[in-house]
Amino acid sequence: MRKLNAPAAREITPERTYLRRREFLRNSLVFTATSTGVGSTLLWLMRGLRATPHKQPSGSVTQADDHTVLTIAQRADYASGEPKTPLESVTSYNNFYEFGTGKSDPAENALTLRPRPWTLTIEGAVAQPQILDVDQLLKWFPLEERVYRMRCVEAWSMVIPWVGFSLGDLLRRVGLTSRAKFVAFTSLIDPEQMPGQRSDLLPWPYVEGLRIDEAMHPLAMLAVGLYGRRLPNQDGAPLRSVVPWKYGFKGIKSIVNIRLVEEQPPTTWNLVGPDEYGFYANVNPAVDHPRWSQATERRIGEYRRRPTLPFNGYAEQVAGLYRGMDLHRFF
Amino acid sequence: MGSAARNAPLPWLKPAVLTGSLVPLAAILMRASANALGPDPIAQALNQLGLLALVFLVAALGCTPLKSIVGWTWPMRLRRMLGLLAFFYALLHVITYTALDQGLDWHAIGDDIVKRKFIFVGFFTFVLLIPLAATSTNSALRRLGYVRWKHLHRLAYLAPALAVLHFTWRVKRDVREPVTYGLVLGALLTARLVDHIGNTRCKARAWCSSKD
DSSP states (O other), rough: OOOOOOOOGSOOOOOHHHHHHHHHHHHHHHHHHHHHHHHHHHHHHHHOOOOOSSSSOOOOOTTSOOOOBOOOOEEESSSSSSSOHHHHHTTOOOGGGOOSTTTTTHHHHGGGGSSSEEEEEEEEEESSSSEEEEEHHHHSOOEEEEEEEEEOSSSSSEEEEEEEEOOOOOOOOOOTTTTOOOOEEEEETTTOGGGGGGSSSSSSEEEEEEEEHHSSSOOOOOEEEETTEEEOGGGGGTTTOOOTOOOGGGOSSSSSEEEESSSSSOOOOHOOOTTTSSSEEEEEEETTTTTOOOSSEEEEEEESEEEGGGGGGGGHHHHHGGTOOOOTTTT | OOOHHHHSSSTTTHHHHHHHHHHHHHHHHHHHTOOOOOOSSSHHHHHHHHHHHHHHHHHHHHHHIIIIIOOOOGGGHHHHHHHHHHHHHHHHHHOOOOIIIIIHHHHHHHHHHHHHHHHHHHHHHHHHHHHHHHHSSSHHHHHHHHHHHHHHHHHHHHHHHHHHHHHHSSSOOOHHHHHHHHHHHHHHHHHHHHHHHHHHHHSSGGGGGOOO
């Protein structure tokens, strides 16, 4: 009978290898440790060195947001039937420096914002100055869903179904005086709620403005929601402006103050980069950003760039506002 | 050669660093195939590949100061590989830009390079890396002769500086990250300069000529 445990000669480990087994083991361990160390250092560097203030426990991006479904009176598509950008992209790819400068920072950090209760002040050259709760606005105006193209100055774009009402309707309701030549918007300033404000990357609070005829244009809107629900924090809850023929930064988020003024108001990006970001900031493929082209854009979710349209495709409606103006000068 | 490689200390060093250095590429490819690069995957891959090229350019410059200041000699054995990894990631960055981002629209790419200073600087940096990668072999060093090879490879100081400039001009407002790389690079270049001045003075005097 054959002995069960006898290994074949070819399976026997050579003596030399046997004697070096410790060296082999040590080398394997050090190899694994080194490659893991190098690999994880690089992965860490890839996440970016930007200080993300106030990391929240990650989770669904809209988890803590108020998911109240809004009652919508009417719907209109102002994006020629182009497919809407998925909600997940609209809520996870944001420029909202109050919550960090990375695109995914707002979704991660904006849970500290408390959009209710929220007080809005309307003042300046108006017949009836107001200090009102944001929910009052929802009682004043029937909500509309409007699908707009959104073109960021960084040459990417989205198609978003906003819910809100015309800015002009609000301004008419409070009554403009003859001195109302411009509208100045101010965003919340509160480093507790907006941790990005602890750094002075931008002068806080964020401010924006429109010429009065721009503000009264029926396409200019104040949004309180998107995709049929209240605005997620990272998209500017509870109230933001949407001006679809202008670059995205003209849309100011988390508005606390609307002031009607006689002089052109300062605007945040214009303050920090006057040669790169104009007061008007109309989408214009013929006027490049000094550092990159505005001729094309990438629609989020698509791979091929598409040509950028004058006034973001709303030229027919809004070009008249700028008749006779040199758009290269007033960019 | 075989026995020399076996007897060299730290035989695992280069393969281990190479393996670790390819982890980010694997991560980008895996995330791309899993659709996990975020809403703008091309921009994400483009930015990450460019950043990795910069990291390796800076790392390659770190080897000599580690030898001259800390006294470690092992990083010197990684220098060529780190430089080639920088070129490799820069190449992937350029391919992502030309093929994926611009869809090989050569007119638009040419326009970008001529009109936008940050793209011009990035493109120029990549062009500088080509002769460095091409002359990275031992035989190229022999062909060129050490002195000429060394002069050519001084471009390795210029390339990361231009890469930092490219990065700084690229970002909209938050320059903290490119500035951090700029500071690290500045420290490494200063260390070399100080060392170089020290060496020159040493050579001028007899008392430390033994160092060479």
